[in-house]
Amino acid sequence: MLLSIHAVVVTFLGICASLSAATPLHLRDDHIGAPQDATFDYIVVGGGTTGLTVAARLSEHASVAVIEAGGYYQITYGNNSVVPLYSLTRIDAIDPSPQFPRRPEIDWELVTVPQTNAFNRTVHYAQGKTLGGSSAFNTMSYLRSTSSAYQRWASMVGDNDYTFKSLLPFFKKSVRLTPPNLEKRNSANATPEYDPSAYGDGSPLDVSWNNFVDPTLTWLAKSLQAIGIPINPKGFSSGELKGGAWLPSTIDPAHATRESSQTSFLDYADANTQIKVYPYSIAVRVLFENETATGVSVDTNGTIYTLSATKEVIVSAGVFNSPKLLMLSGIGPTEVLTSFDIPVVANLPGVGQNLQDPTSINVANFVNTPNAQSIVANPATEPEALRKYVEEAAGPYSSAAGYISYERLPDDLRQTLPPATLAKFDNFPSDFPDSQYIVGTFVMANGSSMGAISSTFTRTFSRGSVTLASADYKDNPLIDLGWFSDPADADVLIAGVKRVRQAWSSEPALTIRLGAEVLPGDTVDTDEEILSYIKNNGNQLWHASSTCSMGKAGDKSAVVDSKGRVFGVKGLRVADLSVVPYALPGHCQANAYALGEKIARDIIDAR
Template identity: 55%
Template sequence: MFQYLTALSFAALVAGQQVSPPPAEDAIYDYVVIGGGPGGLTVAARLAETASVAVVEAGGFYEVDNGNSSVVPLYSLTGMPFLDTSEQFPPSPLVDWGLLSEVIPTANNRRIHYAQGKTFGGCTAINTMAYHRGTAGSYDRWASMVGDDSYTFTNLQKYFTQSCHLTAPDLEKRNATNTTINYDPEMCDNSEGGPLQVSWNNWVDPTLTWLGKAVEQLGLTVSPEGFSSGTLAGHFAWIPSTIEPAKAIRCSAESSYLQEALPAGDLTAYPNTLAKKVLFDSSSSNRAMGVTVSTNGIEYTLSAAKEVIMSAGVFHSPQLLMVSGIGPKDMLAAHDIPVISDLPGVGQNLWDPISLGIMYTVNTQSGASITANPANWPISLEQYGDAGGPYSSAAGFIAYEKLSEELRSTLSDEALQELDAFPSDWPDLEFVAGSFPGAEGTNTGSITATLIKPFSRGNITIVSNSMNEQPSINLGWFSNPHDEEVAVAAFKRLRQAWDTDAANTVKVGEEAVPGSAVQSDEEILEFLRGSVNQLWHASGTCAMGKSTDENAVVDANAKVFGVEGLRVVDISAFPFALPAHPQASVYMLGEKIAHDIKNGR
């Protein structure tokens, strides 16, 4: 029933907004934006207020292609099998690129499936919708690295706030007295009505309340202002999500920025259209003139009278730059690609925070276990009809801390030096609580830790001069052995969390994963090499920086060095992976660069 209603509702919406594919023929616009994710759609929507804009997206519309799996919040945790990170993942080519990494020698020679949204909305159509901001010190470091004070935390606030509309938590529907929520009611500019809906889940998973209490008993305190205040370390929070609260459905870059811009601005959306190559005018300082694209095998050119804006994501933006002639000259020459701009940093500087976890069977219910039982469907569906109940909820508990002195004492001096090189307010670890159904009606609880100061770096290269072949992805996990030291310490911290009074109240039996046989540092590390995974926060492959930095790809206004009329506006332009779930900051970057463009910068 849900699937049928969703498809009907979206079909009506598409018809009302006239999102019919434009002709597959040459056309000219003021701006051509490549990629329909949060960076691309934000900048496109803002520019379309005063100019003509084309948005090129390789996928379609997730409401049709992925249905309830993307629309219903709970299914972001349970309804997308293609988020499997193993090499044997079940493909979903309508909404996921199906990218596989190269073998990772330092992670038990695994190849990792790295899901990436191939749809309008990009990864905001398949993520878990967590919304918060990084630390003040991390943005201040960004400002220092690019030589532009407009990137300080204080100066970025206007771009954060103008992107979103905040709805206060509905405490009656949440019905969870042990989930204290503190926040700044002005974290979004509701007076202007930013298009992105930010709200708190209308239901709280019972298992998460216990696991959250376990993390709290490590010595963390509830965040006094919420996790968009610039302070994270030493605190936990029940964070908001990008959920439209009246209907309890996902709010993505497509359902917010794109759907608002289509009737109001001069914007044309090109679905199921692959960008093949950026075209340059060699007689005019290598100015980007447009993009060769392909729709259903038909190639044509979308010309840009003003600029081309690349927002194809952390893996495809550097790939498209390279096949278009921008990147390390030796790499380009190896694939017979004429060099437009020799930029050795393209595809380098890949930051990818990694996560590790411990699981137990628990005696509490979760949203996933409740809805897995057909006997609960009538009440769960009734609750969701009122925008509540387990279907309306997608996790919501996270915490951050610095390693304790006890665990720091287990690290080498070199590892400690690398940890301490980060800004003082940057946490070492992020904790996330989760739950999912186990065998025979049981429920499993999970607490994961993410290394948000990754020392290892990966890179993206190309295997040909064609966008039809996926790039070569070297994730680089554990290539710096100091990450191994921190990971072992993080694992020990998770065991401490599972040994708190709160965890002991709900856990059943012995440790399910990895099990009590894993004890020594060597055994822990061997387990981690075979089990760590990504948090899908890869960043930095077209890094922003100063012209004197040989690894920088774009300047502080996101302009690509060595050419004119070309910018990169997505997570690949971050100079590093922020200590935060990044979607709020990608929207912020889109707002900021759109403002820069409108003001001639």
């Protein structure tokens, strides 16, 4: 345990006090749906990141019901999902190993089929089963993709509404930015650079910079800068992913607590609209009449009933459960549906296909510098860290993710990539970064501090799939991430490991580095050895996408059009990261919120 029993009690009381000022931990009684038949204008399946954004905006204009399988994460998972530092240290639900701790109150407990190109590993893929969805236990980083990436999206779906210029108003609409508090950060080596014009007067989602800077991260950031990856003066919200940046996070700066779609959009809707939420409820299937969605069959603790929609049903169940629900409802590949005796409403072969999941690998060393985790684990320094958090919303407990870099690999490493891999790069815009590097810190059981720099490829060439395990809605789907089914992904990761080792060999890194390399270790040297290490140890970023891909009419692989409308039926949309047609470089949280804003506007405009 990181904290003494006394500290746990004090921390809990302090957090509860701050939360009471920031957000109620319950819905208004008249906003909780009763498990019985009812009718609404719109029904949203899934109270996650995009789902609550859509629901909150629609509820400003119409009657809206939200079907959510979970409840309040603050109650079911406690401080782990509230305290920013704990997003890096205490959310055990994200353990990707097959031995992951069972947390059915917050996680769908999805496990993949064996990954045939990764030594048959099975992977636990955490997905939020709670109000707020995965925004309830992500690392809260807020950054956008590149202008060229959004242009590619627009071109793929034939709609210029997906260019960065067109999406920027939706990015701005949801976000309430608080500038960095340099006094609380107290680190001249970690002054954030950003473009204020990329933000505006939006709300209700708070985005801010950490009120503490991990000392080890400043050295690791310097190490990346020392090998030629400088700070980007615009940050990562202006359509560029080039260089490094101290990232803002979805943190309420006044209380230093997690901001999720629940604490932002749902709380806003609860206070200002007549939204109705059905917690601890499962969507059994979407109901149709003459190929028009008319509602959803719902299970709340064994009570089955129907919520009818006079206008539309919006599925926002996530990259794995949205295709599952479509297939259970008769929309998907005919051969899959008929194999489970599910009547076919629309034959859409693309449902569950095109799964793309970026993969990451760490290079780690012991270091002689303190970090946030070592400070709170030390009985001599923890009381002051706790006081700062409770009284000032500052100190190590208030901090989450910190520094990320992007780059085009230097020529010497690019030349090591196979020609076939380099040729695949030509299908992407020339300003795409090749690699992403995230710095991190850990404390070992014996108290030793470790620093890590991870590498992730930014173009995902491998493809996986999601399909049904049965016709029973209670069964999780079969998930194949398709890791390394295309060798180009591994090629880039091998180069990424070499690049990170260059950073660890720089003067700033050597200043803090202790002993020999820990991961992957000095015995892992050749490309073949690095490849084996990657396949054995690579992990997801939880940025999977594209299983209900957006596309043009007539594209047999497309599931929805550019406004999220499901092909072949009426009155049904999908609104979550499953509709993004390919894995965008960068992180996906900002995209999920902006997509929700945009789809909601599309629906409102079509009324």
